[in-house]
Amino acid sequence: MTGALDRGVDAAAYAARANPVAKLAVGLSIAVAMVLSLDPVTAGTALLLEVVALPWCGLSPVALARRSWVALVAALAAGVGTALFGSGDPQAAAAVTARILAVTLPGVVLLATTDPTDLADALAQVLRLPHRFVLAALAATRLLGVLSDEWAVLGLARRARGLGGGGPLGRLRDHLGRILALLVVAVRRATVLATAMEARGFGAATRRTWARPSRLHPSDAVVAGYGLLVAVAATAAGVAAGTWHLVLT
């Protein structure tokens, strides 16, 4: 049931199969540890332990590279920036780079290996978030795909009307107009979608059942536990090396 995922993602991998809430917990644990201290040992240890776990995450190297290159570029740029214009301390630069990567990597894995439908199921059933909001947001994500097609058509239609071209200012104005048109189209579509959802009983009762039960399994505890382990081990390593400093104080 992972039709929405790309090729290059093995949905049957151990961590990929985990409940989305467990994957969220991993990201959250590590993020907390990374926020507490900015030092190369803590961030480096966390990143190392994440990379070690990658083979169980179901992402091929190509799929991983395609999804994380933006984070990689940002992390390196931030590191270089720190080295050149900040403290000038290469250790601080390494810490910044490693920290950004350590925080984003679990997020990349979560997004790449989780079908939005499964995420919504887990948020509503496991975390008990209000199902109306979760399902409305899920329906809206599907509409986004439709709107990206509409965006392309609006561009063609505006060219056909003689708009666009002529200087950066003209192009900016044309873009604003196109955005406005997209908003109108989006509201129309959303209104019809809301009617279709209501006509099928959405929002009329507080009780609902779930076609795809989302439950936690022992393996989810393993995945979430590993996230906690990464956070604790990284912090311990930082403390042991004497580089760990509580950022908040």
Place this chain on the structure above:
Amino acid sequence: MTRSSGWPGAVGVAARGWGWRYATRRAWAVRGVDLDVAPGERVLLLGSSGSGKSTLLAGLAGLLDPGEGADDGTGEEEGSLHLDGVPARVARRRAVAGGAARTGLLLQDPLAQTVLARCGDDVAFGLENHAVPTVEIWPRVEAAMRGVAFPYPTAHPTDQLSGGERQRLALAGVIALRPGLLLLDEPSAMLDEPGTRMLREQVAAVLAATGATCVLVEHRLAGWIDLVDRVVVLDRTGGIAADGPPVTVFAAHGAALAAGGVWVPGHEPWRGAGPPRTPPATAPPGDGEMLLQARGLTATRRARARAGLPPVVAGIDVTVAAGRALCVLGDNGTGKSTLALTLAGLERPVAGEVVAGPRLAAGLRSPSPHRWRPRELVSRIGTVFQDPEHQIVATTVAAEIAVGPRRAGVPAADVEARVEELLGRMRLEHVARANPFTLSGGEQRRLSVAAVLAARPRVLVLDEPTFGQDARTWDALVALLRELIAAGHGVVAVTHDAPLAGVLGDAVLRLGSEHPDRGREEPRVGAA
């Protein structure tokens, strides 16, 4: 309690002086409706656009809620609208709580009705909302999908469905709830002929199997008419204009309904359009001159190319000539729109070329329309998109018509004159100051044509110009296109409306349907 195994039974409708006014509007959308529909009856609801047909269906579905206070609900209600003796709104709430829907509503726009990413999940959505026990959900989903002969498994992604397949999926989602009253709001208005035929067959099968009551709104009646045993015509000024068996109603009101835009069998506008393509008494100016030519053209949509999908049309050789019409026919997914957009200089050819004739390209650097600047293109090749709302760029109807000529550099006084002339010609004077988005479907279509004609392009490319249009607009469009052809314009019409091609076409280009990747279809504008 048979609700999990059997159909709960057909629903009866009783409306007494019913009316509804949306909170955002001053005028009543529908008013003074007195109507009884017996359980199991199948009613075709007719009326000119703006007579409140969709509002009545929404009311029957229990979706209109006046609320408690003045600002509470979505509008104001008068009279009563009951299902089996219970107000429709209450019936909906009780049904959701009770686990089986009383009504099922199928809407017009296939793209906007799909809720979830996988087909099975989408069908299950309504069952979940009705709190059907989880163990019962999947058997009912699969039964509903079988019931509409859905060709894909439950895990199939919904974004790869064609418009017709989406409508059938939506129908499966509706019948999975076993409604006693099926409400169909122009379900085939956006489908091509094969898609419409399939949907009609599925609806007929569902009605036969369940005995459910049905209220249907449709403009194009052919085929649907055999499904219904009663026709009710809403009066634009309120109340019911006609009510009875189809034969009786059409015998008494057929001509009037047709004049009001309804596609009444036997009163189709092309019956009055004369023999196809009567040769003009005098040859059009520049008759036969080459305006545009495609040579070995292979074309695709940018989005498609990005997704790594193969081009939809390949190896096309075709000429657009002055005083001639070229009709491009084919079902959805055969690349008609792609071809049109590429001929119109909007998409870049993948291989081969599109070149403009020497007169059309005079004064430009390149003979290839896709290299022209927008302001150069607009006065040479005009494109009318399938969905008029996509090409709206101004806030009033008059300003919308002025955009093209202004961009082409026409002097202000001349622009004004052209706007005046087109407002009159296209019967849009009464809405000249209105926002284009507030117009009816027919008015929007006329506006989209007027706005393109204002820049006086020599070549006119129209993508499904008659799609979802009523008979009156159809007639007006055909008359206008014939006039343009006689005046020496080159017209390209992409359509699956065979009668349109019949009355226009000199040349017909038929694109095959045996394409390797037929499933994927773009939004209603640009059916790939």
